[in-house]
Amino acid sequence: MTGSLTPVEPPRSSSRSSRRSLGVIGVLVIVVIVLLSQGLLTSLNYFETVDQALAQRATLGTKVIRLEGVVVPGTISRTNDGASFTIAGSGRERVYVSAQGSPPQLFQASIPVVVVGHFVSPTSLQFDGTQIMVKHTSSYIAAHPGRVTAPNGTSR
Amino acid sequence: MIKLSQRLLGPVTLACLAATFVLGLWVTPEDRTQKNLVRLLYVHPPIAWVALYVSFGTATIASCLYLWRRTRSMTMDRIAYCAMEVSVVFIILTLITGSIWGRPTWGVWWAWDARLTSTAILGVFALAYLALRRANDDPTLRARRSAVFAILTAVNVPIIHFSVVWWKTLHQGASVLTSTGQLNVHGSMLLAMLLGFVGFTLLFFWLLRERYRLEVKRDARSIATLDEALALRRREGV
Amino acid sequence: MIAVARLVAAKDLRIEARSRVLLWQVLPFGVIALLLSGLALGPAQAGNSSAGPGLFYLVTLFVTLLMINRSQSLENAPGTRASVATLGLDPAGVFLGKALALTVELWVTGIVLLAGSVLVLHTALIGTVQALPSILVTLATLAVAGTLYGALTQGGDGPATLLPVLTLPAFAPLLIAGERSFSAALHGGALWEWWVIVLVALVAYTAVGILLYGVLEES
Incomplete structure (x- = not known):
């Protein structure tokens, strides 16, 4: 501080400030693009699919995970304290839960389910679950055929 | 014309919501997998739509307009505040109806997946906004700060919207606003759902209008109280 | 803008160096909080370091909240804000300067706390050193975001109690990301993924701060 009482320059001209605003907004746009191009944090996925889990069997070991797959028809048998069934991935992979x-x-x-649990051993396809959650789809179709016409004109 | 639409807002809202409930509970069929649980489809998505997009969007746009010098006015600040307050109600309702739907379908009341967690964070943000407003008495300071905070908070909304696309979540994807533009709801179920969207959106604007009027009266009242107190002091002085 | 930032940062750091609030108040608090978390876990659990990163960031959060309020309160002496306003300083520069000073202070605290967690919570030394870059970036992000949120709370009722309410939802993702990359450095896993999100948040908060800090300060 010099002690001089002459008025200081106004902080910045409005054209400079608007140029800076544009620059900052440009930076924000780049940030969004970077985020989108990064495949965005697969760790935030709530579950592993059967395919993914089997692909990384070696690292998963017997760690507790959430495993997603579609229940194979005809494999459900209800037990006293739960159920045992087979879930399938997109291909021929099967896990016995x-x-x-x-x-x-x-x-x-x-129906697609998410099972919380772990593989019995690092090599087995047996999966011990502690909780079953159902992951239903976002399609809603009337239960009684013939009562509703689908958008493509067919009755279902 | 404007007067008429203002007068009709309440009745039309009630009619839309009543029609949604009649369609949803009695007219529409059961879903193939969800059976009767599908009836929550006519309530939960419309409420979430209002909470995240309509009311939070209104609050954000009003906040931006407040910060922009050319459109700065206390009206914008009041709209932002009232919309945010209504938003809190709708976010809480979103979480409650979602929870009620989640228990029988997923098997859990709550899951820490990306969609649910980000929605809960938005709710905390909205509550923090109200806390921030209460902490400041000076109207212009309060308006400016809460506008900045609202804009910081709004970043969360697109994250919530795309959470089901970007990440694997327990929550299902979109049924109506899908990325492919395909509708995943059929026939009368779609009609009931869309009517629900209209009804709850109108309900938001109705609530916003009433809340705004209340806020105007409250501001006028506080000025009048100040004037009365000043007049009283003057009389005492004489 | 840069010149103003340097000026403000130097001023804040000089005040800190002379008042020693960081040394005599904030650091002891952080170390005690860390010790208490070690005690709460018990000797058997504290040796098992899987909770280390989480506890480190929890203590860091407490310390950060204290330091944001401290950083903002430097201008609270009567008349200071008004006289700073008449200096005609570029608000973006003031923002960057305050954020920079807070970053340096948080780095110092963070390193002390890391040493503490190696000693008390037995986090592996090599993993901790490997995690250091990600921790420094996370702390810088907390400082930048905290400067912005701190400015929102000053001058109203109860800034010290309002600050946690405003910042927690914003800090939560940063803390989680920091904790995950720390854990990844210790136990293996995707390190870069979490890094990216913190780095992006740092850039975004800096940009938003440059844009909006002036709005908060203008009168």
Whole structure:
């Protein structure tokens, strides 16, 4: 501070400030693009699919994970304290689940489920579950065929 | 015309919501997998739509307009505040209806997946906004700060919207605003759902209008109280 | 802007160096909080370091909140804000300067706390050193975001109690990301993924601060 009482320059001209604003907004746009191009944090996924889990069997070991797959029809057998069933990935991969705790109301064949649990050993396809969750799709189709016409004109 | 639409807002809202409930509970069929649980489809998505997009969007846009010098006015600040307050109600309702739907379908009341967690964070942000407003008495300071905070908070909304696309979540993807533009809801179910969207959106604007009027009266009242107190002091002085 | 930033940062750091609030108040608090978390876990659990990163960031959060308020309160002496306003300083520069000073202070605290967690919580030394870059970036992000949120709370009722309410939802993702990359350095896993999000948040908060800090300060 010099002690001089002459008025200081106004901080910045409005054109400079608007140029800077544009620059900053440009930076923000780049940030968004970087985020989107990064495949965005696969760790935030709530579950591993059967395919993913089998692909990384070696690192997963017997760690507790959430495993997602579609219940194979005809494999469900309900036990006293839960259910055992087979879930399938997108290909021919199968995992044999025995889970404790009562399955949710919607649990049925051919529905995608998420099972919390772990593989019995680092090499086995047996999966010990402690909780079954149903992951239903976002499609809603009427239960009684013939009562509703689908958007493509067919009755279903 | 404007007067008429203002007068009709309440009745039309009630009619839309009533029609949604009648369609949703009695007319629409059961879903193939969800059976009767599908009826939450006519309530939960519309409420979430209002909470995240309509009311939070209104609050954000009003906040931006407040910060922009050319459109700066206390009206914008009041709209932002009132919209945020209504938003809190709708976010809480979103979480409650979602929870009620989640328990029988997923088997859990709550899951820490990306969609649910980011929505809960938005709710905390909205509550923090209200806390921030209460902490400041000076109207212009309060308006400026809460506008900045609202804009900082709004970043969360696109994250919530795309969370089901970017990450694997327990929450299902979109049924109506899908990336492919395909509708995943059929027939009368879609009609009931869209009517729900209209009804709850109108309900938001109705609530916003009433809340805004209340806020105007409250501001006028506080000025009048100050004037009365000043007049009283003057009389005492004489 | 840069010149103002340097000026403000130097001023804040000089005040800190002379008042020693960091040394005599904040650091002891952080170390005690760390010790208490070690005690709460018990000797058997504290040796098992899987909770280390989480506890480190929890203590860091407490310390950060204290230091944000401290950083903002430097201008609280009567008339200071008004006289600073008449200096005609570029608000973006003031923002960057305050954020920079806070970053340096948080780095010092962070390194002390890291040493503490190696000693008390037995986090592996090599993993901790490997995690250091990610921790420094996370602390810088907390400082930048904290400067912005800190400015929002000053002058109203109860800034010290309002600050946690405003910052927690914003800090939560940063703390989680920091904790995950720390854990990844210790136990293996995707390190870079979490790094990216913190780095992006740092750039975004800096940009938003440059844009909006002036709005908060203008009167």
